[in-house]
Amino acid sequence: MSRNSYEHDIPVTADVEAESWAAALTPRLAQFAAVARHEHVTRAAQEMGVPQSTLSRAMVRLEEDLGVALFARRGRTVALTPAGRTFLHSVERALAEVDRAAESVRADADPAAGLVSFGFLHTLGTETVPGLIRSFRVDHPRVRFQLVQNYGEAMLERMRAGGLDLCLTSPVPDAPDLVARRLDEQRLRLVVPDDHRLAGRRRVRLAEAASELFVTLEPGYGLRRITDALCAEAGFTPRIAFEGEEAETLRGLVAAGLGVALLPPPAVPRPGVAELTVTAPRAVREIGVAWLDGHPDTPPVAAFKKFLLSRRGQLLT
The missing domain is CATH 3.40.190.10 (Periplasmic binding protein-like II)
Known part of the structure; x- marks a missing residue:
């Protein structure tokens, strides 16, 4: 193709829609960057391991799809047009981002350090x-x-x-x-204030707490569903004084006398509460x-x- 052929507008390929630019252009972006870097189609083709004719056709198709001349031909060499230079800056950023993304997912999948x-x-x-x-x-x-x-x-x-x-x-x-x-x-315990009527007991049936106010986790939490189910099995619906988001907050509110709670064992003992083993029903969470x-x-x-x-x-x- 002669140099003069680039002095006229290149028609945009009709089947390339704006929303499909990435799909249409991506396979040729690395080829474009290589030609731009070498300013020579033959050397770029050798680097990429593709026939020169294939690379030349890919660049012509790229320009046709964009409707813009990216290269000026000068014998065996090529030079970027102003539009080509602008396009190259964005292409290099895009390719660098792809490289970073590839390295990131490869690093995450690394058997030793993923x-x-x-x-x-x-x-x-x-x-x-x-x-x-x-x-x-x-x-x-x-x-x-x-x-x-x-x-x-x-x-x-x-x-x-x-x-x-x-x-x-x-x-x-x-x-x-x-x-x-x-x-x-994990066994759940009935947690009561240390001055509660049941605090001196080591074991208790859950039905013995039927008249108590409960502090529980909010609906949607697994422990809340377990609490509701265990109370139902014990024959009552708990009266709720407070709904929270964290078990240790509930334990603190029990210590403050706000109510009782069904909770897993604490990481460390908390003062102000007594933790009782529930004998019936079997109070566990899987x-x-x-x-x-x-x-x-x-x-x-x-x-x-x-x-x-x-x-x-x-x-x-």
């Missing part, structure tokens, strides 16, 4: 999860964790949206899009790990999943 996005309940954050990560890192010291602490339903929705690889939750979910495995169970069904695991996620499953019955010890 990333695990892991969610867990607030009540497991003081001792259980730090202990799990510490034990896992004995054999995988460079694996990185992105941690999310939340209530069960929020974590499951985040996992469905692609924001988590695995989560520890309770109750163990039963949903067609998830795989869940029970890992352990802890499980969940992940998306059919979702492929990176090597670090697969390793951590295997580690968690190996801790069945020992998660809370």
Whole structure:
């Protein structure tokens, strides 16, 4: 093609719509950058390992699609036009961003130093999860964790949206899009103020608290659903004095005399309360790990999943 042919407007290819520019142009962007860098089609073709004729046709098609002359031909060499120079700056930024994205996902999938996005309940954050990560890192010291602490339903929705690889939750979910495995169970205690009528007892039937005000987690929290179910099994509907978002806040409100609560054991004993074993009904919550069904695991996620499953019955010890 002669130099003079670039002195006229290049028609825009009719089948390239504005919304499809990325799909139409992306395969040729790296080729364009190579030609621009070498200012020579033959050398660019050699670098990319493609025939010179293929590369030449790709550049002509690129210009036709854009409707803009990107190169001025001078014998065997080419030079960028002002439009080509402007286009090159954006192309180089786009290619650099693709490189960064590729390096990021490759790094996250690295078996030795990749990333695990892991969610867990607030009540497991003081001792259980730090202990799990510490034990896992004995054999995988460079694996990185992105941690999310939340209530069960929020974590499951985040996992469905692609924001988590695995989560520890309770109750163990039963949903067609998830795989869940029970890992352990945790006994719940009736927590009462230390001057309460039941405080001198070590064991209690839950029905004995039927007349009490309860402080509980908000609806939607797994522990709230378990509390409601256990009270129903004991023959009453709890009267709610306060609904919160964090178990230790509830324990503090019990100490202040606001009510009683069904809670898992604390990480450290809290003054001002008595914690009673519930003999009937059986007051436990199951802890499980969940992940998306059919979702492929990176090597670090697969390793951590295997580690968690190996801790069945020992998660809370």
